[in-house]
Amino acid sequence: MYDFHTHTFLSDGGLSPVELIRRAHVIGYRVVGIADHVGPGNLEFVLKTLIRDCEVASRRWDILALPGVEITHVPKQETDALAEEAKAIGAKVVIVHGETIMEPVEPGTNLAAVESEHVDILAHPGLIGPEEAAIAARNGVFLEVSGRKGHSFTNGHVVRVAREAGARLILDSDAHEPGDLMTREFAMNVAQGAGLSELEADSLLERGPRDLMRRIGVAHLT
């Protein structure tokens, strides 16, 4: 399993970063990205903590842990600068918390995310429009199919719009608790529930992560 979007108690998740990595390792994950919620004030603290924990865990265990951030409910004009700052500090994966229908995310956040060259994944983009999806396709920003309850309501729409625009998709758990980490079977069910065929779902779980890791310049574990 590959999963680039999880949370720890550095934001609103339940576990420490190292325990989350441990649990992901034990259930068979090869790669886990941790992307806690950040704004301008906590970005540096969260990221420096994750960088240290991910480095130690990846060195000692057979799992690749990637430090990241999820830029969350930040005024859209600040998105690009924060994403750039995160990459400069050492974030491997920069995610923007998209316009999920579950929360009052500022309209225009999806657009700000896909326009930024420093953003890798637009998480749960809700009812994303074709223009934003086209820009995502052009800039190589991945649109997320969400395994998270609620955020996943619009997965079918995201798949359709991404397909029409030629945008890349990635499936993530958005785990906040250990029980949210996905088995491959659950991930396949989520993907097929979003309207993908079994073959397409399989490709989403295999090729999607490999392409993303190429984008972020991280070597793939065998």
Ligand SMILES: [Zn+2]
């Ligand atoms: Zn959260």
Ligand SMILES: [Zn+2]
């Ligand atoms: Zn999240």
